[in-house]
Amino acid sequence: MVSLGPGDIDLVTIKALEVLKSVEAVCVPTKSSDLSFKKSLTFKILKSLMQKHNFKKPIVPVYSPMRFKLEDWEAEANILIETTQEYKRVAFVTLGDAGIYSSVYYLLERIKDRDFSLYQNSEVVAGVTSFSDASAKVKKPLCLGDSALEIIPLLDKEVAKTKIFMRPKIGMDTKDIQEEGEVYTFENLNFKDEKIYSKKLQKVERYMTLFIDFFKG
Ligand SMILES: C[S@@+](CC[C@H](N)C(=O)[O-])C[C@H]1O[C@@H](n2cnc3c(N)ncnc32)[C@H](O)[C@@H]1O
Structure with a gap:
């Protein structure tokens, strides 16, 4: 599951690029029922990326009508599963x-139900969000000093929230971090001694610690 970033091919991560170069096929979502890529931004980014970095892969269209219906996610997950039966390593691009409102997690849920070993062998590659790019373009921070960031879906209803807690003090007690969903603790991500706990640590041992209280659907 490869995040492609906000549309600027230079904001595709090196990891995403390496994965795309290494897979045998790329599954690309399209809203067109004729399976063409006329309206697919994802396809455009992928094509430019392939041109710039001189590689080519078979592209498998995944009809994604954006109706948020279970049967659609199932049909899309089926295409991914079938593609992995034809090719060994397959990427789906988003x-x-x-992690931000992408079909990836609907698809992973369906894949988990249908083919648990494929789910276990799958990987999600993180990418640059549209709002990180927007912030950079206008040189305005998303949060700084004593401020916080909220991501609000424009829906006419209350929604469950994911909360990210960062910048702790070493030694602090985490009792004030309320657990509403499912809390994970991440320490020293990608550095020596990286640790990921599927719980809230009671005491902060390192500055490079963040907690995510993932929403419960
Ligand atoms: C389904 S969400 C996907 C978000 C995406 N995964 C991300 O990390 O930004 C689509 C929404 O993200 C925002 N968005 C995504 N790409 C954008 C872009 N290039 N320019 C402006 N807004 C964008 C818009 O609010 C759009 O309705």
């Missing part, structure tokens, strides 16, 4: 970052 705009921005996979």
Whole structure:
């Protein structure tokens, strides 16, 4: 599951590029029922990326009508599963970052139900979000000093929230971090001694610690 970033091919991560170069096929979402890529931004980014970095892969269209229906996610997950039966390693590409309102997690849920070993062998590659790019373009921070960031879906209803807690003090007690969903603790991500706990640590041991209280659907 490869995040492609906000549309600027130079904001595709090196990891995403390496994965795309290494897979045998790329599954690309399209809203067109004729399976063409006329309206697919994802396809445009992928094509430019292939041109710039001199590689080519078979492209498999994944009809994604954006109706948020279970049967659609199932049909899309089926295409991914079938593609992995034809090719060994397969990428599915998504705009921005996979963690932000992407179909990736609907698809992974379906894949988990249908083919658990494929789910276990899958990987999500993080990417640059549209709002990180927007912030950089206008040189305005998303949060700084004593401020916070909220991501609000424009829906006419209350929604469950994911909360990210960062910048802790070493030694602090985490009792004030309320657990509403599912809390994970991340320490020293990608550095020596990286640790990921599927719980809230009671005491902060390192500055490079963040907690995510993932929403419960
Ligand atoms: C389904 S969400 C996907 C978000 C994406 N995964 C990300 O990390 O930014 C689509 C929404 O993200 C925002 N968005 C995504 N790409 C954008 C862009 N290039 N320019 C402006 N807004 C964008 C818009 O609000 C759009 O309705």
